[in-house]
Amino acid sequence: MSVFEVKQSNSPVILGPPHTGTDVPEDIWARLNDNGRILADTDWHIHKLYDGLLDNITTVRATFHRYCLDANRDPSGTSLYPGQNTTGLIPEYDFDGKPIWKDGQAPTQADIMDRLARFHTPYHVALSAEIERVKAIHGVAILYDCHSIRSEIPFLFEGTLPDFNIGTDGGKTCDPRIEAILVDVTAKAQGYTSILNGRFTGGWTTRHYARPQTGIHTIQMELAQSTHLGSETPPFAYDEAKAEKLRIHLKTILERLESIAAELKS
DSSP: OOSEEEEOOOOSEEEOOSSOOOBOOHHHHTTBOTTGGGOTTSOTTHHHHHTTSSTTOEEEEEOBOTTTOOTTSOTTOOOSSTTSOOOOSSOSBOTTSOBOBOTTOSOOHHHHHHHIIIIIHHHHHHHHHHHHHHHHHHSOEEEEEEEEEOSOOTTTOSSOOOSEEEEOTTTTSSOHHHHHHHHHHHHHSTTOOEEESSSOOOOHHHHHHOBGGGTEEEEEEEEEGGGTBSOSSTTOOBOHHHHHHHHHHHHHHHHHHHHHHHHHTO
């Protein structure tokens, strides 16, 4: 099975959705318990939500599920958010803190090493290659790391998550003009809430690839799933009406990011 899909084009903007995949190889599926097999922590339909917003955008999408291995985690296993509840390189629990593996079937250190080689490395080799290819064309590359999550998860955060959650690791991962675009568009999006560097400040991918001083800019967008799903519980159906309303603002973001790329070289 291929663990990633690449749609290659020539925009300076690259989409990198790591958590939309639902493929689980049989050897891993057999070890998941009934709760794990719901695959609840998927970034449901994010690749569909962004599809077609820019005609010439490159996308590098992981097709494997995050329960196989989380492509947005440090391969060393270091926590993204020390001191806060989160899930690891290979999650043992779902976002509600409930076990996802059958008794005695939780991943071992040997499993971690195997899955790094099977999933993490191939995905990031592909993503890195596209970043370098796009940068060679334009002199800059803007990686837009696209995610979604349920709007209410008490195990991970208090209250209700804003609709747009922008992460730049405190402004470290991109030129301030890029951050300003996302803040401006989301603040003006009527009927939506937004925050910069709130609960989600940018995951490993956003932080790892960021080299704004040499032309590689990264930003994470974590959307509340209530913005585009009919329900945040099974069957996690895509709501066309909600999604089309949201896509207007996402399209504006991507178009403005694309248009600013030439300025970033100066």
